[in-house]
Amino acid sequence: MTIDDILLALTLPLMWFEIFLVVRQDRERRRMAQRVFALLVSAACFAAFQLALQTRGAGRFVPEERAVYAAFLALAAAALLYQVLEERAWGRGHITALSVRESLDTLPVGLCVYRKENGMPLLVNPMADRVSMGLTKKPLTNGKLLHDELFGHGGGLRRITGSEGTTVFSVSFGSVSIEGRECGELLFHDVTDLERVNEQLRAENARLRRMNERALQLNRTIDAVTIEGEMLKAKARVHDELGQALIATRRYLVSGKDSASDERELIAMWRESAAFMTNVSFGQRKDAYLSIRETAEDVGVSLELTGELPQSEPAKQIAATAMHECLTNALRHAGGDRLFINCAPRSDGRQVLTISNNGRPPEGPIRETGGLATLRALTEREGGTMELDCSGRFKLTITMP
């Protein structure tokens, strides 16, 4: 191979590189001047090659021709090198279609854009393709079909189980406009870690709910437990006092002493213990009506009842509250010592409670404050009615719910 052959052989690659650059720059929509320059260099290489072939028809280049040709090739190579460097510098400072493609391919989100009318994919990155294979066992060839399959069962999370475990994707759908045409956009977000944390949180919340329920249950019973504890302490104290009285009495009897003062002390000790035993009550819960009856008796007010008081809630609470309020008012305002209570069923089956007293009638209209206001609120909240009659003697009428 001669030098002339080498020179000729180098000409064609130069020309093709320049043509490649022209095509690439056209795709990148580079400046016209750059494209024209590359085209000119390519044309010059072609022309030089043709001329060299015609010249070589005579056999060999003469030294002057060889030098000129070599210089031309050097210039063309330098121009090509310049263009390549400029191309690289331009690429670093600009977003090219290739860089967009590379970015999409490396997105951590699966992306599929397709024409809505026929489902033809316009843009699918590798992750979207993998997700489609995992979910539907088919490559992504139709975006509309994939959308219908995913959202036909409702959107949200989708799980793909593979050899490396389960991956959880969140699928979302949107619309984009490309060149004036409406296109669909499917996005697949890998939320595996987030879903795992959510599951842990759900388990933790369930555990906390169970603990809270136990605490609530405790709180419902703790009052009774605390009081039972106090009662037990009180009973223990009584037990201790009785024990001490027994021990002291036994010692006295065993000692054989006959001491009046010791006897008096022992008797006093037993009297005190007996008083505790007979008078101590350990806080049994009282019925509301019984409590009112005992209190009324204690304060010297007699309760004269006709009919049957309600025994089921909420009527019982209303009746007890009404009796309590009327008892207080009879003492405080009317100076009465008898309360007349009647409870009878009405024709519609509802019970009617009326309460009056033998005290002074009210001096004017009664302002419903405090206890009466509370009683009305309670009655009406439960669906009953309350009326106050102050025209003569005070009279309260409640129609039970």
Added chain:
Amino acid sequence: MAYKVMIVDDQSIARKLFESVIEGSESFELVKSVESAAMVDVYLARYSVDLLILDIVMQDGPGGLAAAEYVKLRYPSVKIILATSMPEVSFLERARAIGVESFWYKEAGESLLDVMERTMAGENVFPMHTPPQKLGQTLSTELSAAELAVLRELTTGAGNQEIGERLNISVNTVKSHIQHMLDKTGYANRTELAIQARVLGVVIADQFHSFG
């Protein structure tokens, strides 16, 4: 002339103690001794009372605080001594807010008679602070007011979110307070903390019936 006293305490042992104190003093006369505050308004309507000794935590009906609030409203001339054996910290503050004249811890050692006499002399007798209660590896007095508020709600079985809403603080703040209390007390979990705090009476969530 002796001051007329009414006692309200659901524990008969405690009532007997108060009654024996009154009987042993010439300055006081027992008017009534009852086991529930539910009927205190009836007795006050019937009897003239100068001094009311009210237990705070009672089994039935309204607690002493609710009853005290009612009595202060309807019978402002009646002086009130609130009594308790529970070290719940908010009782002292609430007693002051209601305007009772005095406060007495049953097991603190201070003489009830002394408190009664000083109260009727016009003094407000309040303990300097709540008696410390051992709570795990710490004392109840080592917990801050904010921590105690969270602990009080915790004993009702409320979750962190609900506690935050009730106290108007963030969920993270609630979690932080609970963790601090667990660190201080050495209890294994929030359930144990809540149980111990409630059983020992360090905090008592207000479930008392209102009065009237």
